Amino acid sequence: MMLALTAPVTAAAETPTPAKQDAIEEAPIAGFPRARLYRLAGAERRPVVVILPGAEGGDGAGKRFGPILAELGYAAVSLPYYSPNWGNYGPPPEFPDLPGSFVDIRIDQLAELRAAVAAMPGVDAERFGLFAGSKGSEFALIAASRHAWIDAVVAYAPSDLVWEGWGLETVEAEGTRSSFAADGKPLPFMPYRGFVEGLLAGPGKADLLAIHENGRADHPDLEAAARIPVEHYKGALMLVAGDRDKLWNSGRMARNIVASREAAGLTTRALLYPEAGHDLAGGSAEPREDARGGGDPAANAKARADAWPQVVAFLKDSLGG
Numbered sequence: 001m002m003l004a005l006t007a008p009v010t011a012a013a014e015t016p017t018p019a020k021q022d023a024i025e026e027a028p029i030a031g032f033p034r035a036r037l038y039r040l041a042g043a044e045r046r047p048v049v050v051i052l053p054g055a056e057g058g059d060g061a062g063k064r065f066g067p068i069l070a071e072l073g074y075a076a077v078s079l080p081y082y083s084p085n086w087g088n089y090g091p092p093p094e095f096p097d098l099p100g101s102f103v104d105i106r107i108d109q110l111a112e113l114r115a116a117v118a119a120m121p122g123v124d125a126e127r128f129g130l131f132a133g134s135k136g137s138e139f140a141l142i143a144a145s146r147h148a149w150i151d152a153v154v155a156y157a158p159s160d161l162v163w164e165g166w167g168l169e170t171v172e173a174e175g176t177r178s179s180f181a182a183d184g185k186p187l188p189f190m191p192y193r194g195f196v197e198g199l200l201a202g203p204g205k206a207d208l209l210a211i212h213e214n215g216r217a218d219h220p221d222l223e224a225a226a227r228i229p230v231e232h233y234k235g236a237l238m239l240v241a242g243d244r245d246k247l248w249n250s251g252r253m254a255r256n257i258v259a260s261r262e263a264a265g266l267t268t269r270a271l272l273y274p275e276a277g278h279d280l281a282g283g284s285a286e287p288r289e290d291a292r293g294g295g296d297p298a299a300n301a302k303a304r305a306d307a308w309p310q311v312v313a314f315l316k317d318s319l320g321g
Contacts, residue, residue: 023040023041024038024039024040024041024067024070024071025038025039025040025041026038026066027039027120029077029113029116029117029120030116030119031112031116032079032113032116033097034059034080034095034097034098035062035077035078035079035080035113036059036062036066036077036078037075037076037077037078037117037120037123038066038067038069038070038075038076038077038078039070039074039075039076039122039123040070040071040073042122043121043122044122045122045123045124046073046074046075046122046123046124046321047073047074047075047124047127047128047129047319047320047321048074048075048076048077048114048117048123048124048125048127048128048129049069049074049075049076049077049129049130049131049315049319050077050079050110050113050128050129050130050131051065051066051069051076051077051078051079051131051132051136052079052081052130052131052132052133052136052137052139052140053080053081053082053132053133053135053136054132054133054134054135054136054137054157055082055084055102055134055135056084057080057081057082057083057084057094057098057102058080058082058083058094058095059078059080059095061078061133061136061281062076062077062078062079062080063078064282065078065131065281065282066078068282069131072312072315072316072321073320073321074129074315074319074321075117075120075122075123075124076131077113077117079109079110079113080095080098081098081099081105081106081109081139082098082099082100082102082105083095083096083098083099083100084100084102085100085101085167085168086100086167086168087168089168089199100167100168101165101166101167101168101169101170101177102135102165102166102167102179103165103166103167103169103170103177103178103179104165104177104178104179104180104181104186105139105165105179105180105181106180106181106182107139107142107143107146107180107181107182107187108182108183110143110147110150111147114128114149126149127151127319127320127321128149128150128151128152128319129150129151129152129153129154129315129318129319130143130144130150130152130153130154130155131154131315132153132154132155132156133155133156133157133281134156134157134247134248134250134278135159135179137155137156137157137158137159138158138159138161138162138163138179138180138228139180140153140155141153141155141158141159141160141228141230141233141257142162142180142182142187142228144230144233144235144237145228145229145230145232145233146182146232148234150233150235151235151236151318151319152235152236152237152238152314152315152318152319153233153235153236153237153238154238154240154311154314154315155237155238155239155240156240156241156280156281157240157241157242157245157247157248157250157278157280158239158241158250158253158254158257159228159248159250159253160227160228160230160253160254160256160257160260161189161190161216161223161226161227161228161253162178162179162180162187162188162189162190162226162227162228163179163189163190163192163212163215163226164177164178164179164189164190164191164192164195164215165177165178165179165180165189166179166195166199170195170196171196171199174191174192174195174196175191175192177189188222188225188226189222189226190215190216190219190222190223190226191215191218191219191222192211192212192214192215193210193211193214193215193217193218194206194207194210194211194214195211198211204292208246208247208248208292209245209246209247209248209249209294212248212249213249227260228257229260230257230260230261231260231261231263231264231266233261233266234266235318236269236314236317236318237257237261237266237268237269238268238269238270238271238310238311238314239254239257239258239268239269239270239271239272240271240280240281240303240307240311241253241254241270241271241272241273241280242272242273242274242275242276242277242278242280242294242295242299242300242303243272243273243274243275243276244274244275244276244277244294244295244296244299245276245277245278245293245294245295246277246278246292246293246294246295247278247292247293247294250278251272251274254270254272255270255272257270258270269310269314271303271306271307271310273295273299273302273303273306273307275295275296275299276295276296276299276300276302276303277290277293277294277295277296277299277300278290278292278293278294278295279293279295279300279304280300280303280304280307281304282304282308283304283305283307283308283309284301284304284305285301285302285304285305286301287300287301288300288301
């Protein structure tokens, strides 16, 4: 079961065609064996944009968006932080050295990553942004609410809550683990209803929207503790969401985020598309099927085409580049 960031497409289909400059360089990052830095060659110090994938894990989102963001003038960092390992329930993990369960994923690793890239040539870690989707957006918003040095966040299909974690250890211990941890402690979370039942039903069988919505309805007493305190984040924030998202209710959760920040006198750029679903990242205007993610394919494509130039402009206004 996955809350996928998006369906895979080719990077070329959504590159916004800036003037060609130097070649894109790719480099490893000390202390993060699966992370990669993408940037245009040359001495210019470029602002950092960290790519946080969703529950698909791995480095697919980084490989897709790293070169695109690099060509736009950023030091783009692909940060794989999870590689699904479901044992007998699924294929072997792509990266066995990464966490195989989405349980207690360390928010603090972003501070360590920032320190590592700050020591690399051509990187300006004083300008620091996050580019995230789905569970990656949950990660990004938690981090932004805790770290004042995060200057900009683009969150596709965001969450206003910290949710329950999952993995082999939760199959017989449903409702007991958090997705994320900080300062060595699991964060309070909103439980699901029916996650393990959906897992055991087989690939593609789980109604993920219902699993989230029913869990939330079951536990109104836990909502305050599980809520991400987005009003603590004073930086620039852009949300992109569709009201027909079938993986989780990102449209409603985006509105909740906006309301929380408005109550604190903070502005949020929210792009909300009534007919679109989960597959909104990138700029490809080609319709593609995303039955699990929801939304009309044409509406999803139209939303991507509308949102992408606004995301590009938002990053430039917030970080330079």
